[in-house]
Amino acid sequence: MGLSLDDLVLGVAAGERPALARALSLAERDPTSAAEILSRLAPHLGRTHVIGITGPPGAGKSTLVGVMLQQLLDTGRSVAVLAVDPSSPVTGGALLGDRFRIGEPAADGRSFIRSTATRGSLGGVTSAARPMVDLMDAAGFDLVVVETVGTGQSEIDIAELADSLLVAFPPGLGDEMQAIKAGILELADLLVVTKSDMAGAALACQALRAVAPLWRNAPPIHAVSALTGEGIAGLIEALLARVETSRQTVRHASHVAEPARPSLVEDYEQIRRELRLRLPFDPEAGLSLRLLQPEPGARMSGLQLVVSVRPDGNAFQLGAVAGALIVLAAEMDLSCTVRDLDLAGGVMRLLLDRPARDT
Numbered sequence: 146m147g148l149s150l151d152d153l154v155l156g157v158a159a160g161e162r163p164a165l166a167r168a169l170s171l172a173e174r175d176p177t178s179a180a181e182i183l184s185r186l187a188p189h190l191g192r193t194h195v196i197g198i199t200g201p202p203g204a205g206k207s208t209l210v211g212v213m214l215q216q217l218l219d220t221g222r223s224v225a226v227l228a229v230d231p232s233s234p235v236t237g238g239a240l241l242g243d244r245f246r247i248g249e250p251a252a253d254g255r256s257f258i259r260s261t262a263t264r265g266s267l268g269g270v271t272s273a274a275r276p277m278v279d280l281m282d283a284a285g286f287d288l289v290v291v292e293t294v295g296t297g298q299s300e301i302d303i304a305e306l307a308d309s310l311l312v313a314f315p316p317g318l319g320d321e322m323q324a325i326k327a328g329i330l331e332l333a334d335l336l337v338v339t340k341s342d343m344a345g346a347a348l349a350c351q352a353l354r355a356v357a358p359l360w361r362n363a364p365p366i367h368a369v370s371a372l373t374g375e376g377i378a379g380l381i382e383a384l385l386a387r388v389e390t391s392r393q394t395v396r397h398a399s400h401v402a403e404p405a406r407p408s409l410v411e412d413y414e415q416i417r418r419e420l421r422l423r424l425p426f427d428p429e430a431g432l433s434l435r436l437l438q439p440e441p442g443a444r445m446s447g448l449q450l451v452v453s454v455r456p457d458g459n460a461f462q463l464g465a466v467a468g469a470l471i472v473l474a475a476e477m478d479l480s481c482t483v484r485d486l487d488l489a490g491g492v493m494r495l496l497l498d499r500p501a502r503d504t
């Protein structure tokens with residue numbers, strides 16, 4: 146109580162922790178007020194890099210986040226953490242021995258940790274996660290780390306929320322390998338085999354390496370141990386390289402006029418609307434449509450799109466969407482190239498572009 150919406154907006158924009166904490170609570174219970182606050186914070190949005198981490202319960206995500214948090218703070222960046230699974234608190238890297246010294250993360254005010262209860266029936270990202278991340282962004286954190294428990298649905302939700310998605314893959318997963326084949330590998334930017342100090346870790350790496358070549362843009366695999374510190378430095382390095390390139394891409398986009406891009410995104414929005422009108426089912430109920438960030442240094446002007454099957458969807462819907470996308474693109478004078486279509490795996494990757502014209 147006591148803080149008006151105006152106070153909250155000013156406080157969050159100034160990076161004040163009490164205001165941020167209250168705005169986050171508001172986002173959990175009053176989406177309308179949160180939306181109001183966020184609309185007024187619009188000029189402060191879009192600066193952070195969101196690191197998502199997902200994977201099965203007990204994979205070691207929270208422990209890894211604690212270790213990564215300290216490492217990221219050590220680079221001088223400010224970091225906020227949103228744990229959507231509050232069952233295992235982010236410890237600040239309590240597992241690590243003296244290999245990495247764990248200070249008191251909050252000591253100099255560059256870190257902020259918040260848990261939020263899981264409400265989705267599938268145990269996925271709550272609908273409040275997006276506005277909560279946006280509030281952390283508006284408060285000026287360089288990085289926002291979001292941990293979610295991996296169920297099929299939440300993995301896709303977190304993929305949409307994150308700029309960089311880490312998928313944690315613990316040793317001894319066995320049958321759950323199937324779940325990974327069903328699309329999450331395709332969504333991951335970095336695959337992390339956790340608990341590499343354990344006996345089954347080498348096998349887990351092997352299993353991933355065996356599957357990875359099936360995908361054209363398979364993500365790199367990092368084996369890490371929060372217990373011994375093995376692989377952590379390499380993981381952080383890979384992550385920071387992504388943070389840097391995406392920052393440059395954003396800068397580039399805002400400084401250099403690229404006439405093709407915005408209108409292509411508008412075309413894509415029109416395609417989404419048309420898909421809904423023309424198909425006999427709601428394509429976005431059963432499928433996830435995700436635009437990929439342009440690859441670092443890519444000269445390609447087109448939009449990359451990943452369509453994957455959600456738990457409620459099926460391969461027929463994917464096939465129908467593939468067909469409809471091709472027809473729509475042709476009608477709109479766009480080129481649509483299917484780069485990968487894996488009906489069994491439930492994933493399709495497309496490139497939408499404007500055909501080259503001689504002028």
Ligand SMILES: Nc1nc2c(ncn2[C@@H]2O[C@H](COP(=O)(O)OP(=O)(O)O)[C@@H](O)[C@H]2O)c(=O)[nH]1
Pocket residue numbers: 200201202203204205206207208209233234240339340341342343369370371372373
């Ligand atoms: N041996 C080993 N155990 C780990 C490691 N990281 C986490 N654990 C343990 O695995 C269990 C689950 O960890 P937690 O981080 O809560 O997993 P989460 O459910 O994915 O967030 C805990 O008992 C941790 O102590 C690791 O690198 N090596």
Ligand SMILES: [Mg+2]
Pocket residue numbers: 206207208230232233234292
């Ligand atoms: Mg956890």
